[in-house]
Amino acid sequence: MPLTIATWNINSVRLRAGLVCRFLSEQAPDILCLQECKSPVEKMPLQAFRDLGYGHVVARGQKGYNGVAILSRLPLADAGDLDFAGLGHARHVAARLENGLTVHNFYVPAGGDVPDRAVNEKFGQKLDYLTGMRDFFHENAPERAILVGDLNIAPREDDVWSHKQLLKVVSHTPIEVEHLGGAQEAGGWVDVTRADIPQGKLYSWWSYRARDWDAADKGRRLDHIWASSDIAAAAHSSRILRAARGWDQPSDHVPVLASFDL
Template sequence: MPFTIATWNINSVRLRAPIVRKLLEEEAPDVLCLQEIKTPVEKMPDFSDLGYGHVVARGQKGYNGVAILSKLPLEDLGDRDFADLGHARHVAARLENGVAIHNFYVPAGGDEPDRAKNVKFGQKLDYLTEMRDWFRDSRPEKAILVGDLNIAPREDDVWSHKQLLKIVSHTPIEVDHLGAVQEAGSWVDVTRKDIPEGLLYSWWSYRAKDWDAADKGRRLDHVWASSDIARSGHSSRVLRDARGWTQPSDHAPVFATFDL
């Protein structure tokens, strides 16, 4: 049976509960993975009236936090604290069809792409290195990885490759680290499998007066699948319109459907 999964950095699920409801009502993905929920789990809004009665989440007060909301039953597979940051940045669950879902919120990395000058950048690289090692040691099978990975790896994942080469989220060292994670787990970038050519973004800064007209975006949000099920993924899309909804997140949801 096919199912649709969406990933969205919501930038506070309590503040933006109305647009989460709008997404669930209008798009009705079977599974919605949220990042930056910025709340303890017990204070999360309840979306069960819309059919999302299955929730696996890890939360923190005021920042970070990841949640998987599902119409389909979920088994909690736990979480990992990569780089020992003490942050709620990963949670995993398994659907009844055996598919494991990993929901990640990779550290943003601060403003200076130099670990000697910026602790946060070093933490980001360490986080990615531990992800690589974990997937190398425990090669994923029948698995989907989604989330805000805070890296736009391809030249056409940013509005200007040349101008962003020294900007955190598109520097060569970050792209290399993310590539190592992908290679270690034999992950397939489902979004780019389905949309192989052309500029594609999922994030637009709040700083732009008119984000849509300026269109200086980056593709920071990803849907990957383990190589054994990647061919079953299709219909990838970014719901760009959501960036323009009332009191929006600076990210737009990314969707994919899997025939499994």
């Protein structure tokens, strides 16, 4: 049986617990990784997810900000967390399944509005965080691993609605793309979504500012699923649940899914 994993920046797990339950009921992934939970772990609505069969949870929480959680139907063990750039934020957690597979769940800093670390501290923190990821995976080459999350960068020209217009917009600037590429290359990670869907525009995020997000369709692919090179060939059935952006009181991100024959 294939293992299906999903990633979703939920933008408050307490506010959108109902949407998480809907997604789990309708799509039934084996593992769901959430970012931007905006809640301490003890206040996350985990019982609602357990009631749907997701009784195994590894999470790191933070009041009002950040926060990452891994919900699973399969037994898993806490595999720790990493704090790149010394931010002290709940931006990463890892879990290990009984078959030895490690799942990394990341929420990379957004980076603020100005793509210049000299005037925008948050942008510098984002670059430093990505450098920390690069250095870690250079020293700790991943094996039998999947990395997912809101990486807050749309790396390819067809990962944004307008490459030309977004070149100087945080999330698609050349320096961010370079830093993300460095982290990916250091670990030998394979972008599963683009391996499965190599051509065409793909988005996982649409701004709340758009009056009609669907018609305007000014999206970006900020949410990613990567696999270590030893298992990348086992990946298939990648998809992005665009319809979730139109659900009641939605997150501005939608779930990204992939399956693995492991």
